[in-house]
Amino acid sequence: MNILLILPYDRVYRYQGLISRIAPYMPLTLMTLAALVPEELHAEIELVDEGVQPPCNGQKRYDVVGITCLTSSAPRAYELAKFWREHGAFVVLGGAHVSMMSEEAARHADAIVVGPGETSWPQLLRDWRSGTPQKIYAAEYPEQLSSPFPKRNLQRKHAHFLAAPPVLVNRGCQNTCHYCSIPALYNRISVNRPIDEVIEDIKRLKAKNILLFASTLSADKAYASELFEALIPLRIKWSSADTIDVAEDRAYLDLMVRSGCEGLLIGFESFGQQSLNTVGKRCNQVQRYRESVQTLHQYGLTVLGCFMLGFDHDTPDMLYQMPQLVDNIGVDVARYAIVTPFPGTPLFRRLKQEGRIFTEDWSWYDSGHVVFRPQHMLPETLQQAYYDIWRATYRLPRVLTRVYTAASHRGMILAAGLGIRLYANKLRDHAYLDFLRTINSNPEIQRRNTLCELPLFRQRTERGTF
Numbered sequence: 085m086n087i088l089l090i091l092p093y094d095r096v097y098r099y100q101g102l103i104s105r106i107a108p109y110m111p112l113t114l115m116t117l118a119a120l121v122p123e124e125l126h127a128e129i130e131l132v133d134e135g136v137q138p139p140c141n142g143q144k145r146y147d148v149v150g151i152t153c154l155t156s157s158a159p160r161a162y163e164l165a166k167f168w169r170e171h172g173a174f175v176v177l178g179g180a181h182v183s184m185m186s187e188e189a190a191r192h193a194d195a196i197v198v199g200p201g202e203t204s205w206p207q208l209l210r211d212w213r214s215g216t217p218q219k220i221y222a223a224e225y226p227e228q229l230s231s232p233f234p235k236r237n238l239q240r241k242h243a244h245f246l247a248a249p250p251v252l253v254n255r256g257c258q259n260t261c262h263y264c265s266i267p268a269l270y271n272r273i274s275v276n277r278p279i280d281e282v283i284e285d286i287k288r289l290k291a292k293n294i295l296l297f298a299s300t301l302s303a304d305k306a307y308a309s310e311l312f313e314a315l316i317p318l319r320i321k322w323s324s325a326d327t328i329d330v331a332e333d334r335a336y337l338d339l340m341v342r343s344g345c346e347g348l349l350i351g352f353e354s355f356g357q358q359s360l361n362t363v364g365k366r367c368n369q370v371q372r373y374r375e376s377v378q379t380l381h382q383y384g385l386t387v388l389g390c391f392m393l394g395f396d397h398d399t400p401d402m403l404y405q406m407p408q409l410v411d412n413i414g415v416d417v418a419r420y421a422i423v424t425p426f427p428g429t430p431l432f433r434r435l436k437q438e439g440r441i442f443t444e445d446w447s448w449y450d451s452g453h454v455v456f457r458p459q460h461m462l463p464e465t466l467q468q469a470y471y472d473i474w475r476a477t478y479r480l481p482r483v484l485t486r487v488y489t490a491a492s493h494r495g496m497i498l499a500a501g502l503g504i505r506l507y508a509n510k511l512r513d514h515a516y517l518d519f520l521r522t523i524n525s526n527p528e529i530q531r532r533n534t535l536c537e538l539p540l541f542r543q544r545t546e547r548g549t550f
């Protein structure tokens with residue numbers, strides 16, 4: 085039995101030369117799906133991560149092709165599904181977008197996996213072997229998350245050199261931020277992986293720097309504290325994602341740092357308290373940002389701050405103040421995203437009801453392109469602000485000031501600042517800006533709800549993908 089597992093590229097995550105191959109975060113999905121293939125099937129498994137590898141040319145025959153996708157990679161996943169079905173494979177689609185848009189996905193595949201794949205994916209493969217595959221495999225999350233050790237040996241050796249390898253800790257989130265797919269995907273529950281599994285996974289990795297993969301690391305502080313205690317003897321360095329209120333608990337922070345924590349990715353999202361309250365991000369208190377970042381710095385932690393542009397209370401003036409506000413609170417590395425109504429979220433339902441979503445071409449749902457009408461500005465104003473704010477944040481004097489004022493890890497902050505500066509300076513999609521200018525004056529494009537007028541879009545489809 086030959087199995088091919090594919091992670092499709094999208095507009096952000098795609099193969100573009102050396103840096104994009106060695107630096108990005110190494111996704112766990114394919115390696116975990118490979119580990120879930122039942123031993124008794126004696127399958128030969130290949131992985132293609134299109135973010136770091138060129139696509140498969142279709143010369144080899146596969147029995148089963150599994151494709152996992154997010155919303156922005158769904159169109160590419162459907163293209164691949166069509167291609168592999170035409171080449172005689174049994175095609176299975178899974179992933180976050182498939183769980184949210186199962187009817188749509190089912191039209192493109194022989195079978196789909198909705199929800200977690202830990203039990204459904206092996207069952208699907210056994211059914212295929214016995215000649216009785218079903219169309220839909222759906223499962224709920226169990227109370228505890230037991231995930232196999234990923235088959236890391238199948239990952240291409242020359243990719244992801246610079247990225248710390250990830251280790252799964254938990255999935256899901258009990259918070260209800262309206263723009264976030266995670267509560268919808270996991271039914272607002274957070275499930276933890278058993279600590280002995282996490283520790284064994286880390287030991288097998290033999291890496292000194294790792295990424296603890298968690299939606300919100302401190303969602304269950306009792307579990308997290310127990311995990312930190314178990315990490316101390318391993319003497320590793322790690323980073324993860326958390327909410328800013330983690331800075332309120334110094335005893336907890338102390339244990340976290342003693343266990344090897346060096347940095348946290350924090351979703352600040354906005355400097356407008358009204359915006360945060362409206363979208364349900366109630367753990368964020370804007371007036372405490374600066375003090376909280378200072379506390380994290382006192383513990384030697386690097387803070388990667390994430391911010392979103394385009395909430396309903398945002399005005400252009402507020403957005404253009406963001407680079408200065410980011411500097412004021414002392415974040416070490418900043419990242420911006422455009423508010424995006426992902427299918428399945430409360431934000432999607434509301435904007436859809438208000439008639440403000442102007443395209444459902446999912447390939448633009450990459451958090452870098454405006455896909456809805458903002459409340460207080462034109463779509464192109466928001467798009468332009470996104471480019472300008474990235475660039476302003478990574479002007480050389482600002483990069484150097486952040487390095488100078490950093491509490492720790494100055495080399496890493498300098499390297500990240502210079503690398504992101506290159507990215508920010510190249511970040512401008514003229515064709516999309518033209519499209520956004522057009523939609524306000526062209527009712528035909530609005531009516532057809534399509535981006536096919538765009539030269540960029542035409543090029544992509546005319547070029548073909550194989």
Ligand code: SF4
Pocket residue numbers: 257258259260261264265266267299300327351365
């Ligand atoms: S944005 Fe973060 S805190 Fe909010 S629901 Fe998503 S994972 Fe949870």
